Amino acid sequence: MLTLRGEPFAGGKSRFSDELPVNPEVTAKVYVRIQAGTLLEPFLAQLDTGAAYSVLEPEIVEAIGASSDPGSPARLSVKGLEFDGRLIKIPITLLADEGVALSVDATVFVAANLPPGKNFLGYTGFLEAIRFAVDPQKNNFYFGPSS
Amino acid sequence: MTSKDVGRQDEQRFWMTMAPPPALSGLGSLTGNQGIALPGIGVAPARILQLGAIDLSGRALSTPRADVLISISETAGRFGSQNGSTVVPRTQSAGGQMAPQLQIAVARNPLNAQPEVQVDPAPPPDLSASAAPYLSLAKAMVEERNLLTARVLVRLALAEGHPDPESIRLSRIIGLPSVVISRAVDADRSSEYQWLSQFGRQHKGQWVAVVESELVAEAATLKGLLTLIKGSTGFAGSRRPFIHHFE
Numbered sequence: 151m152l153t154l155r156g157e158p159f160a161g162g163k164s165r166f167s168d169e170l171p172v173n174p175e176v177t178a179k180v181y182v183r184i185q186a187g188t189l190l191e192p193f194l195a196q197l198d199t200g201a202a203y204s205v206l207e208p209e210i211v212e213a214i215g216a217s218s219d220p221g222s223p224a225r226l227s228v229k230g231l232e233f234d235g236r237l238i239k240i241p242i243t244l245l246a247d248e249g250v251a252l253s254v255d256a257t258v259f260v261a262a263n264l265p266p267g268k269n270f271l272g273y274t275g276f277l278e279a280i281r282f283a284v285d286p287q288k289n290n291f292y293f294g295p296s297s
Numbered sequence: 298m299t300s301k302d303v304g305r306q307d308e309q310r311f312w313m314t315m316a317p318p319p320a321l322s323g324l325g326s327l328t329g330n331q332g333i334a335l336p337g338i339g340v341a342p343a344r345i346l347q348l349g350a351i352d353l354s355g356r357a358l359s360t361p362r363a364d365v366l367i368s369i370s371e372t373a374g375r376f377g378s379q380n381g382s383t384v385v386p387r388t389q390s391a392g393g394q395m396a397p398q399l400q401i402a403v404a405r406n407p408l409n410a411q412p413e414v415q416v417d418p419a420p421p422p423d424l425s426a427s428a429a430p431y432l433s434l435a436k437a438m439v440e441e442r443n444l445l446t447a448r449v450l451v452r453l454a455l456a457e458g459h460p461d462p463e464s465i466r467l468s469r470i471i472g473l474p475s476v477v478i479s480r481a482v483d484a485d486r487s488s489e490y491q492w493l494s495q496f497g498r499q500h501k502g503q504w505v506a507v508v509e510s511e512l513v514a515e516a517a518t519l520k521g522l523l524t525l526i527k528g529s530t531g532f533a534g535s536r537r538p539f540i541h542h543f544e
Contacts, residue, residue, distance in 0.1 A: 167493075192486070193539070193541060203442070222436065222470050245483040253477050254476050255476075267542045276474060279475075
């Protein structure tokens with residue numbers, strides 16, 4: 151798929167969306183397609199290297215049966231608002247249009263009162279474990295396991 | 298081994314305010330379940346009152362209340378105590394060679410305005426709030442969103458020799474994620490993305506399930522949506538519906 155100095159870099163590729171309708175951001179973002187836990191239906195999550203943690207919205211956490219996981223207490227600030235929640239492990243799969251998908255045993259922040267429609271893939275606990283590259287002109291997202 | 302062996306980029310430093318304030322002479326080491334170990338003195342029981350991380354520029358050193366400064370760094374070396382620092386083994390490689398070690402050094406905060414107070418060994422202080430300082434520090438670091446530091450502290454807790462279930466559990470939660478190639482298959486969803494952009498405004502506040510350019514289900518809750526599409530098959534290209542929640 152992608153090589154770096156002759157060595158495999160990424161084995162999967164997917165097209166990403168750079169905007170979400172209804173509540174558009176001022177600037178373009180990178181929304182990649184994922185599966186979470188036992189939920190087979192794919193959905194979008196924003197790639198955010200600046201996010202403290204990965205985040206899944208409460209209804210998705212409930213759908214995959216992780217609402218009762220005690221995890222470890224944690225706090226997260228979203229747009230100036232503080233949310234008390236917890237960190238738990240959830241397998242998140244980056245889906246591929248071409249090549250192979252990648253499943254990450256991610257550390258995810260969950261809180262019952264998080265605003266809806268907010269799913270993020272953050273650096274710590276997710277992106278730090280993979281290799282990835284973005285082709286912004288073609289909206290392609292490349293990913294593979296970190297060697 | 299000297300401090301020259303330690304790369305600054307691998308160093309984690311903390312400050313702690315403890316009760317009673319430990320009297321430190323030179324370097325000591327933080328023990329996992331008792332307090333501060335001082336060379337030639339023994340263990341000074343202490344309870345953590347306040348803690349925080351120190352960035353590598355030392356800016357947080359301006360806090361005068363900190364009693365002790367703790368430096369934890371990764372380096373190569375053997376288990377033991379050297380120059381007032383404790384070296385804790387992390388892992389042993391399959392080839393029998395020692396992997397990088399964690400080196401811990403404790404020093405008195407030079408900016409602490411409090412006078413030194415000798416530790417009174419009797420009666421022993423209540424250590425229930427800090428039965429495992431590493432674990433307590435790790436949890437505090439998690440709450441402060443400093444996962445990288447928390448990982449180091451959990452490794453220290455596990456290296457104590459008697460890893461408790463809570464340390465093991467926290468280690469699993471905050472540890473570096475494992476990654477595996479998945480057999481999950483999907484297809485280009487450009488058609489679904491286009492549908493979201495084109496029709497999203499008509500479904501504000503709803504969960505939708507879309508296959509290619511067709512809306513297959515809509516509900517106010519994800520639970521309701523999944524009930525509607527449960528067991529549904531035969532979608533175009535054998536693909537599962539793509540779901541989205543419009544704010």
